[in-house]
Amino acid sequence: MIPVWMGLRVKQGELLMTKTRKIVYYAFFITLATALGVFEAMLPNPFPLPGVKLGLANTITILALYLYGLRDGLAIAALRVLFTSLLVGTFLSVGFYLSLTGAVLSTLVMALCIKAFPVLSVMGVSMAGAVTHNLGQLVMASLLIQTPYIFYYLPVLLLAGIPTGLATGYLACLLLPHLEEKKPHI
């Protein structure tokens, strides 16, 4: 018998849920998201517009949200931004605050979409996330540099969120069934 105080709990019909297991899967998801973020920062931007990128790390946030829920998704998204900024060298710069605002806002909105609008597919949720990510960045940028003029960029960023959101959503859509089959419990 393993004593309860050692951090082991048994869910009915499921695997043992240990603290170690949780730490490992957290690390796995954060590492994956960070690696994708760093990888993307190394590539030349395929879009001729500043602030527009594919956002591959968003795929990981979507997976975390669908598999584990808001709390874990939010933690993974925020830590991903932190570690990516430390590795790329943008920690506490303007870009860092923009990313953090975008990531947190988009994760909240995606979680809301999953809960409140089950009619949306994974790609729809991802698109909502990408658009709000861009929106959050723009609001934060206007607060940081104290000008409303930056909102001239709003239509471009809104439209840019559609293809990037659909692309990352499609990736998540392909991955989700495989992960759900052997869902690691954390």
Place this chain on the structure above:
Amino acid sequence: MLMRKRWLTKADTRLLIAVILLSLVAYVMIKISAGYASAEKQAVVEVSGKIVRQFDVAEDTATRMTIRGKTRPTTIEVQKGRMRVLEAFCPDQLCVKQGWISGPGQSIVCVPNELVIYFQDNDDSGLDGITR
């Protein structure tokens, strides 16, 4: 396990259309707000939200100035009622690539340098800055 649709659902399409409409509305609103042209205008240079230079621009104003931004100097050129960023020491040079601006409501923003330059009408001098 819940079967999920692989492709876009009806709700997704609606969301997509809503986003496109929203961006169109935003675009039209910006065009309207920037639409009123005026001969008398002022050029404003802001760094970190504070106005550092403000001057009248007429058709024959021609000047160059170097502004100290948040991190690096930026050179602005004013000519024939237009202005542009001539030289900036930032990595991606987006402000330089944007070229000339001429009308009230148009602006050039440099995020790493926290620098904004824009034109405003001489008439609405009631509001000349934003403070925290």
